[in-house]
Amino acid sequence: MARYELVKRSVALITLTNPPVNALSSAVRHAIAKSMDHALNDPKVTAVVICGENGRFCGGADIREFAGPLRGPPLVPLLDAIEAGEKPVVAAIEGVALGGGFELALVCHYRIAHFKARLGLPEVTLGILPAAGGTQRLPRLIGIPAALELITTGRHISAQEALKLGIVDQVTEQNACEVAVEFALRAVAKPLSSRRVSMLTTPCPPDLDGLLEAVTMQVKKKARGVMAPLACIQAVRAAATMPYSKGIKRESELMATLFNSGQARALQYCFFAQRTAGKWTLPSGAQWNNSKPREIRSAAIIGLGTMGRGIVVSLARVGISVIAVESEKKLLETGKQMVIGMLERDAKRRGVSASLNLLKFTLSLQDLKDVDLVIEAVFEDMALKKRVFQELSKVCRPATLLCTNTSGLDVDALAGVTDRPHLVVGMHFFSPAHVMKLLEVVCGPRSSSETIATAMILGKRMGKVSVAVGNCPGFVGNRMLKPYLDQATFLLEEGATPEQIDKALEDFGFAMGVFRMSDLAGLDVGWRVRKESGLTGPDVDPKNPPRRRQGRRYCPIPDMVCEQGRFGQKTGRGWYMYDKPGGTNAKPDPLIQNLLEMYRSRYGIQPRNISDQEIIERCLFALANEGFRILEDGIAARPEDIDVIYLFGYGFPRHGGGPMFYASMVGLERVLERLEHYHQAHPDVPHLEPSPLLKKLVACGSPPVQKWREHIKTMHSHL
Ligand code: T1G
Numbered sequence: 001m002a003r004y005e006l007v008k009r010s011v012a013l014i015t016l017t018n019p020p021v022n023a024l025s026s027a028v029r030h031a032i033a034k035s036m037d038h039a040l041n042d043p044k045v046t047a048v049v050i051c052g053e054n055g056r057f058c059g060g061a062d063i064r065e066f067a068g069p070l071r072g073p074p075l076v077p078l079l080d081a082i083e084a085g086e087k088p089v090v091a092a093i094e095g096v097a098l099g100g101g102f103e104l105a106l107v108c109h110y111r112i113a114h115f116k117a118r119l120g121l122p123e124v125t126l127g128i129l130p131a132a133g134g135t136q137r138l139p140r141l142i143g144i145p146a147a148l149e150l151i152t153t154g155r156h157i158s159a160q161e162a163l164k165l166g167i168v169d170q171v172t173e174q175n176a177c178e179v180a181v182e183f184a185l186r187a188v189a190k191p192l193s194s195r196r197v198s199m200l201t202t203p204c205p206p207d208l209d210g211l212l213e214a215v216t217m218q219v220k221k222k223a224r225g226v227m228a229p230l231a232c233i234q235a236v237r238a239a240a241t242m243p244y245s246k247g248i249k250r251e252s253e254l255m256a257t258l259f260n261s262g263q264a265r266a267l268q269y270c271f272f273a274q275r276t277a278g279k280w281t282l283p284s285g286a287q288w289n290n291s292k293p294r295e296i297r298s299a300a301i302i303g304l305g306t307m308g309r310g311i312v313v314s315l316a317r318v319g320i321s322v323i324a325v326e327s328e329k330k331l332l333e334t335g336k337q338m339v340i341g342m343l344e345r346d347a348k349r350r351g352v353s354a355s356l357n358l359l360k361f362t363l364s365l366q367d368l369k370d371v372d373l374v375i376e377a378v379f380e381d382m383a384l385k386k387r388v389f390q391e392l393s394k395v396c397r398p399a400t401l402l403c404t405n406t407s408g409l410d411v412d413a414l415a416g417v418t419d420r421p422h423l424v425v426g427m428h429f430f431s432p433a434h435v436m437k438l439l440e441v442v443c444g445p446r447s448s449s450e451t452i453a454t455a456m457i458l459g460k461r462m463g464k465v466s467v468a469v470g471n472c473p474g475f476v477g478n479r480m481l482k483p484y485l486d487q488a489t490f491l492l493e494e495g496a497t498p499e500q501i502d503k504a505l506e507d508f509g510f511a512m513g514v515f516r517m518s519d520l521a522g523l524d525v526g527w528r529v530r531k532e533s534g535l536t537g538p539d540v541d542p543k544n545p546p547r548r549r550q551g552r553r554y555c556p557i558p559d560m561v562c563e564q565g566r567f568g569q570k571t572g573r574g575w576y577m578y579d580k581p582g583g584t585n586a587k588p589d590p591l592i593q594n595l596l597e598m599y600r601s602r603y604g605i606q607p608r609n610i611s612d613q614e615i616i617e618r619c620l621f622a623l624a625n626e627g628f629r630i631l632e633d634g635i636a637a638r639p640e641d642i643d644v645i646y647l648f649g650y651g652f653p654r655h656g657g658g659p660m661f662y663a664s665m666v667g668l669e670r671v672l673e674r675l676e677h678y679h680q681a682h683p684d685v686p687h688l689e690p691s692p693l694l695k696k697l698v699a700c701g702s703p704p705v706q707k708w709r710e711h712i713k714t715m716h717s718h719l
């Protein structure tokens, strides 16, 4: 767990050896304590260098140990002892120094960083705070404003920024360990007192209270209802107002308020769920680590609309050459200008040059003969998509992968019109495609494992979080959205307002409530889908009761809003009103209020007061209930996959863990009881009927999320 060697006759070199990130597990802490003891007591040793194996200094505490009782030496006294020692200790930082790893570096008397190293205190993203002195030492070293920013955001910084801030003493392009050993030899004769960061006085800004207040406001606005950043601010205040010995106690008290909180559990679950999601498995046994992806050097995008443009940018900025195809000259030219603008802005922001030479624009599919992969992003129209896939099948070389960005159509039906169904897969990006991190990789029954592996890895290469899902209408994300949206509109009928529902969801932590989100996405999209599926419009039988369709409850209010030409932000009116078409500042609209009142009186609905609790329960439990059905149907392999989809694609708050984790945190028994209650009150809403899997899990004693898989039959898996 740590290797001890004597180098250059007098330098003790301690190498942390706990792959893959040299986390500070109890065994590593024990090994550090023993090695330091040895180094400080061996008269031959004049200085110490601490580094990590495999070019990684240390990724911090071992997060997996948080679930159990503390074993092994606690970190704070161990680190305090390193700092207090009478021999100079130098940290040789390669790769990462994060969390406890950064705190370990801060107790060393000197820090040398490799130029590619990244440093940071990401604890806040795990729902906790830097609890090994980080909140007390960093402000002493770099001042309150800079420390507050790093600690409350968890941002990783480069070695160069760390040098500028005064965190590291030297940045090197050579082997950091060798540089550190030479540095240590030169440090032997120098006094150490000024190098002990805990002994420094925190440089205090003139208006400390004002600064802390401003940061508190910022944090509350950005991360509504999240506890950890607020605790971080209090800990930093202690660094400014108390001596280290008291400040470290305050840090520990604040950590105790967070450590076992639901938010910390949820955020740590998210960390692992995100990593689990990349590890896809098919019932055939093919999986992420036994399926070889193809190398993709060139790609083509069909359709340069909202989605196509973002996909081109995502591909080109990772060095893939792209041919973009449109149907008409004018549209091609508009699309081209948009893409170039987006790429230039993106490159400027990242301080690199735009990769415009990778792009080609054309009106002809014939130009796609030699590309490695095509992503189709034309209108959501099955007949059109089928024509495009037939054409592609004729034009592209037999090995070209054919992908679709459909939001919910049958990927297998598209595969069926090609000469290579095994090379067809869904790559469902989210809007805006160059910004949103989620990619649903939709596996048809005939998609080969090589095809799936290629799409998953390509997503990762573009910086996306790729999740493999099965093929059914709406896949995972959009299929679950339906019952969620339905509940919101039913609540409108019963007496709620769009702003009340949005506020309840935003207070819960959603980036945007459902009506604001719908206004942003455009209300006409769903309207067209409803018309095509015969739920509204001229095809509906006039004898059909207005609030029932296909044997279940139906809310026509969204159709009525669209009939008035209110399509959301783009028309300046939707569920809200905006200053102008394209405006983003949503204000409640009295016309919507009138529409709701008239609607209720027309159908004799007595509006009632609806509590925020009912809003949250009905929207979120209906969402999770559909998630259980998706697991049952084998459309998602694990609850973690569903949660990752909602975290990265639908603005579900990370501190809630995702809809499935949230259900488990509330308690499956309670979720079941509430769904039964609401289903009884609304028997014509099948989505509220508890799913068999939920009932089964409750009957099995409500196991934790990570164990649900054992209770799901995989016989019918669509993955
Ligand atoms: N503990 C346990 N496992 C960890 C881990 C950690 N700190 N970091 C990574 N892993 C596992 C991860 O689950 C995966 O496992 C494998 O290592 C590779 O990770 C006292 C309270 C370092 C930037 O928040 O940000 O210190 O999936 O796929 O892309 O104040 O991992 O292979 O089974 O992410 O190269 C603070 C978390 C802890 C850092 C590397 N530290 N780690 O990224 O690989 S709290 C963090 C990362 C703390 C102190 C406190 C990243 C990375 P598996 P990976 P990567």
Ligand code: NAD
Binding pocket: 302, 303, 304, 305, 306, 307, 308, 325, 326, 327, 328, 331, 377, 378, 379, 380, 381, 384, 388, 405, 406, 407, 408, 428, 429, 430, 431, 521
């Ligand atoms: P869009 O209307 O903005 O763009 C579609 C583009 O395809 C248009 O520019 C059109 O001219 C072009 N096109 C149509 N037929 C063509 C052909 N034969 N050859 C070349 N180009 C052709 O639509 P969009 O929002 O970008 O959606 C595209 C696809 O992505 C749809 O399947 C949609 O369901 C899916 N999608 C959309 C979103 C979203 O939020 N907009 C999110 C995820 C997925």
